Amino acid sequence: MALNKKPVNGMKDILPEEMQIRDYVISVIKETYGKFGFTPMETPCMENIANLCSKQGGENEKLIFKVLKRGEKLNLETATTEDDVVDFGMRYDLTVPLVRYYSNHSNELPSPFKALQIGNVWRADRPQKGRYRQFMQCDIDILGEASNLAEIELILATTTTLGKLGFKNFEIRINDRRILKAMAAYSGFAEEDFDNIFIILDKMDKIGLEGVEAELVESGYNKDSVEKYLGLFKGMNESEDTLAFIEEKMTGFIEEDVKASFREIIESVKATKGDHFELVFDPTLVRGMSYYTGTIFEIAMPEFGGSCGGGGRYDKMVGRFTGKDVPACGFSIGFERIILILMENGFKVPNQSRKVAYLIEKGVAGEALCNVISEAQKARQDGTQVLVARMNKNKKFQKEQLTAEGYEEFREFYKEGLKN
Amino acid sequence: MALNKKPVNGMKDILPEEMQIRDYVISVIKETYGKFGFTPMETPCMENIANLCSKQGGENEKLIFKVLKRGEKLNLETATTEDDVVDFGMRYDLTVPLVRYYSNHSNELPSPFKALQIGNVWRADRPQKGRYRQFMQCDIDILGEASNLAEIELILATTTTLGKLGFKNFEIRINDRRILKAMAAYSGFAEEDFDNIFIILDKMDKIGLEGVEAELVESGYNKDSVEKYLGLFKGMNESEDTLAFIEEKMTGFIEEDVKASFREIIESVKATKGDHFELVFDPTLVRGMSYYTGTIFEIAMPEFGGSCGGGGRYDKMVGRFTGKDVPACGFSIGFERIILILMENGFKVPNQSRKVAYLIEKGVAGEALCNVISEAQKARQDGTQVLVARMNKNKKFQKEQLTAEGYEEFREFYKEGLKN
Structure with a gap:
């Protein structure tokens, strides 16, 4: 019986052309995050099933x-x-896995611990175009840093990396779960309804203010509360300084130092960032994962409809493993989307070295063959990429193929000696 | 209920120190193999179960x-x-997975296709010290090259890479399944017994000539055949040129062009290799996998008892997927063993950039904080690795820790301004 040539349903083989881009992006990521003091680390691809089904993964636990x-x-x-x-x-x-790793090894790790993880994850989603059931994630996290230095460094590191990859005109949207909650509390919603209200609020991008209002009313929430809530968003849209508007309105509903810290993140990033992106306070930003406890952020790319990554603060997760909470904050790049955008834009990896192909006629053997190989070894030592291959019958086609692969120079070796 | 901090049984978390070495080794591997024209590629970590249970994986299929x-x-x-x-x-x-990938995409791939794969594999072995159930493999393969250029290039690429990683005084042992078979046929063994005889021969390293002889006799093989077989190995040990001895004895049992090609591999590698390793013809080398059809080779490191990698020619495997055989040959480095040896030898990754830590007193905020961060961003742009961290209460301990992590310079920022 012939075997099955296809990869498993919903997963993909990566061809050399894409692989080159992936490797390049990974090298830029490692180098740039490295400059910020993030340290690569790794965990096994499998976890004990109880850890994965502990209600921290939301909908992903079904997959x-x-x-x-x-x-x-x-x-x-x-x-x-x-x-x-x-x-x-x-x-x-x-x-x-990171939080489990940190819980297991905190004594052996620096404090704060700045982690860089690049690795595959798996989700048994229904297969669909451009969405795979194995895909790469790329996360940076800072554990053990309670101050907003964590957020500032995470945002700067991520945006610097995106800049190095040639991305510009994108937005980092930022919000805080505590601002979200304060706005809901201010409007008079009951705390047990917050999560559901945020799910509806999250659709603002797609259905607009009226849509959100209609859904909230439909869900049976108090009309006065809905009106007050929507009034906040309308007020913001009309005000010149959204953050100042919310800060003032939320007085009494949010702690003063939370407010000050949030403003400091925005101001510090704005003062030190390059001009390839904007940082925008977005009070409609929700982020799905229930483990977030404070700041949340997201990357919005003009080239791409949805989010291209995001993250936030999750100060209560280490405690699930150790019984003792540790402040934690992370930022994840949407690696596969980044690759997709680069591929669609025809991105070419900068050439690292000269590429030369040595084509050897079939009859070249013995000492003559040794001489060719010896020459190739010397050229490689000097930094040239040398492909040594047997000359095909259709040499013209072979050279066209190699040219397409980036070989710029050919040397041909015949039984009678070198020809060109 | 507290969650489980440990990785799954038999798999391991990789701490930053080891991770640094792994990343460095991977970068050297990619760079060096790249110079030989090997192209990175990747397949999903999962395969259809029927492909994995098709009797190509030998004992591994049980795991x-x-x-x-x-x-x-x-x-x-x-x-x-x-x-x-x-x-x-x-x-x-x-x-x-490589052969499935090649079968699926051969129209989109260059010919010959020189593949580089670095990836995790999983085996449900009984957990034991130094042996893990998830581990990294690093393979190069050439598909579509029938000539011995494949073997020569694979051996030179692998040994050049090992040399770049500082390994020396190792051996590449080489043999050919067809020589193995010819020797058994010459001795008069029946073909159906070959595999079992090779399993016993494979123990030569451990139990010596007498041990192999005893086991063969014990297994009930014809005594004359055993004597003739052992006579070959004794004769070789006494002869000055093992290969010439076998070539002469095997006349009539092995094709002349197989003989010539095998000799050419050895002579070409010897003529072009560096002096950091020896290439040795080893007629007792068996290699377990049943899919090998021709040349086989193995890396023997003095620092390490067993093999540190190996490979060979497997010309009949693509046909299992497509119905049409394609010549194929590969060489796999024992990645985890390489890492283990480097760790045990106290290997230090060469420093890529200056590492400076900025320590910021807790009270530094607002514009003062922006100034520090801005300075850090500039230094990073100039190539310095800058860690920005809050100053701990125990600053002395913090600096000791950072020094151990390789930070060579410290700058301290206080509310009153920069101190040193």
Whole structure:
């Protein structure tokens, strides 16, 4: 029986052309984040299934690829639920594994710990165009830094990296879960309704103010509250300084030092950033993950409809592992989207070295062959990329192919000696 | 309930110190193999389970981490065997996925295709010291090159890379499955016994000539054949030129062009290699995988008991996917062993840039903070690695820690201004 040539459903093979771009982007990421003092680290791709199903991953927990138990531990006869037959699962993000890692090794790590993770994650989503069930994430996180220096450094590191990759005219949108909550509390909503209200608010981009208002009313929330809530957003839109407007309105609903710290993040980034992006306070920004406790942010690219990454503060997650909370804040780049945009824009990786192809006629053997190889080895030592290949019957076609691969120079070796 | 801080049983978290070395080794590998024209490529970490269980992986097929079916496809009630409940599996090597990839994309790939793969593989081995159930492999392969240029280039590329990583005094042992078979045929063994005889021969390193002889006799093979077989190895040990000895003895049992090609590989590599390793013909070299069809080779490091990598020619594997054979040859570096040896030797990654830590007193805020960050951004642009951190109460300890991390210079920022 012939075997199946296709990759598993919903996952993809990466061809050399894309791979070159991916490798280049990764090298720029490592180099730039390195300059900010972020340290690469890695965890296994699998986690204990209980860690993955602990309600920290939201909807992603429904999409876990689960790993079958092995040997004596597996008993299919008596098994009735998935829990009976699996022990591990593929990670669906890099945050849960990072927090486990930090909890396990905090004594061996610097404080604060500035982590850089680049790795694959898996989600058993319904396969669809441009969305894969294995994809790469690229996260930076700072653990053990309570002050807003974490947010400032994360935003600057991420935007500097995007700049190095040639991205410009993008926006970083920033908000704070505590501002979100204060606005809802100010409007008179009950705390147990906040999450649901934020889910509706999150649609502002798509359905506009009226749409959000209609959905809130439809959901049965108090009309006065809805009106007061929407009034805030309308007021902001009309005010010259959105942040100042909210700061004033929220007095009494939000702590003064939270306010001051949030303003300091915005002002510090604005004062020190390049002009390739804007930092924008966006009180409609929600971010899905329930683990966020403070600042949240998102990258919006003009080339791309949705978000190209994001992050925020999650001060309560280490405590789930250790019983003791540790301040934590992270920023994730949408690696696959970045690659997609670069590919669509016809991005070419800068040439690192001269590329020469040595084509050797079939009959060249023995000492003559040694001489060619020896020459190739010398050229490689001097920094040239040398492809040594047998000359095809259709040499013209072979050279066209190699030219397309970036070989700029050819040397041909014949039994009678070098020809050009 | 507190979550589990440990990685899954048998897999490991990689701490920053090791990660630095891994990243450095990967960059040297990519750069050096790149100079030989090898192109990075990648496949998903999962494969269809039927591809993994097709008898190409030998013993590894017993060690597959299998992935549970999802949704409607999973029916635990009626399931009686593992096949009923799984559809994918984690790859246990990079060769099966490479061949599937090549079969799927050969029209889009150059010919010959020189592939570089660096990626994790998984094997559900019994956990033991220094051996992990997720580990990295690093393979180069040439598909579509029938001539011995493939072997020569693979050996030179691999040994050049090892040299760049500082390895010396190692050996590349080389043999050919066809020489192995010719020697067994010459001795009068039946072809169906070859595999079993080679398994015993493979122990020569450990149990010596007498041990191999005893095991062969014990297994019930014809005593004359055993004597003739062992006579070959004794004869070689006494002869000055092992290869010439075998070439002469095997006349009639091996094709002349196979002989000539094998000799050419050895002579070409010897004539062009550096002096950091030796290439040695080793007629006792077997290599486990049954898919090898010709040349086989292995890296033997003095610092390490066992093999540190190996490979060979496997001309019949693409045909399993496409019905049409394509010549193929590969060389795999034992990545994890390389890392282990470097770690044990106290290897330090060469410093890429100056590392400076800016320590900021807690009270520094507003414009003063902006100034510090702005300065850090400028220094980073000029190539310096700058860590911006809040000053700890125990500043002395903090500086000691940072010094251990490689920070060579400190700048301290106080409310009253810069101190040093």
